[in-house]
Amino acid sequence: MSKQEQIRTMDRVNATLKQRYGRERRFRRFGFFAVLLGLTFVGLMFLSIISKGYSAFQQTRILMDIEFTESIIDPAGEREYAVLSSANYAGLIKQSLRALYPEVKGRKEKRELYAIVSNGAPLVLREKVLADPALIGTRTQLWLPADDDIDMLIKGHIDRTVPESERRIKDNVVAWIEKLEADQKIEKFFNLTFLTGGDSREPELAGIGGAVMGSLYTLIITLLLSFPMGVAAAVYLEEFAPRNRWTDLVEVNINNLAAVPSIVFGLLGLAVFINFFGLPRSAPLVGGMVLTLMTLPTIIIASRAALKAVPPSIREAALGVGASKMQAVFHHVLPLSMPGMLTGTIIGMAQALGETAPLLMIGMVAFIVDIPGGAMDPATVLPVQIFLWADSPERAFMEKTSAAIMVLLGFLIVMNVLAVILRKRFERRW
Amino acid sequence: MIKNRIVLAAALTAAAVSTVNAASRDYISVVGSSTVYPFATVVAENFGKTSAFKTPKIESTGSGGGFKLFCAGVGVEHPDITNASRRIKSSEVEKCASNGVTDVVEVKIGYDGIVMANAKSAEQMNLTRRDVFLALAKQVPNPKGGEALVDNPYKTWKEVNSALPDMAIEVLGPPPTSGTRDAFVELAMEGGCKSFDFIKAMKKKDKKAYKGICHTIREDGAFIEAGENDNLIVQKLESNPKAVGIFGFSFLDQNSDKVQGSLVDGIAPTFDAIADGSYPVSRPLYFYVKKAHVGKIPGIQEYLAEFTSDKSWGEEGYLVDKGMIPMPNQERNQFAADVKGLNVLKLTK
16 A cells, blocks of 8 residues: 555656756756846947947047247246236147148138147147246147047048038048048047046046046045944944834834935935035035935945844853953954945945936036045036036047946946955855 | 944034035036036136136036026025026016025027937938927817817828828927927927917917917827937937937037938028028027126126127137027127126016
8 A cells, every 4th residue: 555655656756757857947047048138238238338438548639740939928028927827829739730731721711720629739738838938939749639520530430431511520621630640640549638637528628537536525425424324323223222113113214215216315415414504515525425325224234134144152152251242242243244244335335336316406417627626626426427428419428428437337346346355255154 | 322423523523614615615606407508518618727717517407497596595505607498487587586686697698409300311301390280299180170179190291291201200309397398399389380370369368278289299109208318319310210309409410420400491400590590490598697696706707708708609609619509799799798787687578
């Protein structure tokens, strides 16, 4: 009887065995494809961003013969700062262009000719002369930035083969550029301005330096405020607070806050920090405070999880040898849970770095040219800069947008890798 | 806890420092329209580079949002200037006045054309404003005749006007929050709407119903709200030659190799046609200055002088290079004089 039953069970197992193996294989395949699909999309995104953005790290410049004519810069010959500072440096460039293309006549054509050099070029000359007034009266060759349209032409984003009427750059200008190319007077250089400069409406002068500094100040404020507060809150709730209805309520609210859309924190920041406390608009200080509200729940939840992961035996051992509750927590539990807390903090910071919506309300979505020098100066942040550039009509801002995304992704990857390393190296498992 | 106390102390000191800082501001604060933003920023940048003053800070908040901030009061924590792609409304003037912002200088800076465009690979459209209204309104006069209104039955451009291509109506345009949408509805749709006499007659009797008919865009999928980003619309047009997009002239100007502007009432959206007023869909751009701040915040007068100088808003100025359509000479001189004398806006209703 029993033997018969056993065989019958085996039969039943054998009968469905093939089917069950099949199910497992299918499940694995689904999982594998899901991961593959995700990776493909990530790969596509990186490919599209990098293929569009890499060219922004180079900038076209034109080699020009500049004669620092004294009669144009400083006719009085006094070398006074005010005179040198406001001299007509654009005139020097125009003079050089006219010498290069003597055949250009007529007002309209001359305007087109002057437009091949960037509006920022006179400033380069100005700085050179202010740094060394002895240059006046001499002649030198300088690489000056080209206009963004010329830059697009050199990089191939403007197609020379399409009919003239459909091109932003007309045939006569293309002919001038081709002459420069033949003389090897037009080259692409590494674009340092993009990394160090502030925002500009001229794509060839625009940089992410201001936005990076703004992001840095904002994140420092966020870190200074949210890390100690988050850890303190987590330690109190996990180690000291009594378990009652009130702490339950607090816990529910913290979990709720983690899911509140970030724009709500922006509105709160506008109402409280700006309208009530009278803090200035567009300042990284306010931005950091708003982002603190946003990252606090993340840090508290991660820190509590890290505290929970420390086995009770550690606490009991400390208490057993006579440590006070506070000593047990600060000498033993907190150091052991720190890697987990830091990981949570870094992930919260990475989130804060990519945030734009709450900053919209507090005036950090703004055109700011000057690089902020502190947490009180008006500033913008990296993702906002990307948003503003993506909305600009000039063709050349497209590559700047992608390049700025590359920089932002770079920062995010570094932060997340740091979180993984911290976890791998310091986290202990019991 | 000690840490908590330190944080609190730090926050308080920061707040104290900031109130001191906020008491004086050494840069101009500008808010307002995202349409004026690309022009105002160029002026601000040039101003910052060529003068001893700091570069003004310009926020892109939209015209309505700009007025809200601007009218919130007088004092350094409030902006000095707001940009607008429409004129200030009487309700906004009242709001300003109730908050103590009584003297406001109005400056018209130029025009912006709104274009309808499609991909170069498709046929150029030759539309009338009536076609635009019939293709995009939610309710249109019954095609069979009579004065009854029916839900828009048109599916293709050919049905609207037999001279147009046999192509499904698919229009990408800005969302209702956008000033471009307001202006498009007012200039193009209402312009076509008025061409029906019985609707025009309604304007006097029942203005609300008239506006309801003329200003409501269909919601059955033929009009697609494509977000505020005009670059996105241009990209979508390029990949979908059957679609028509609505956006500002400067984007057409920058992307003339990818898209072509549709003729409206037989006029192509060119720089000259918009400047002389023959292209029907163009709107004026403004900015408003708080007179009480002039002299308090350094550089406002100089910024105004830069904005109203010939090298910026003149016929060959740098704003024109960025796609703004300048005003005629006489109008420019008039506004420049107003700015110089800081003549305060008097709203005539």
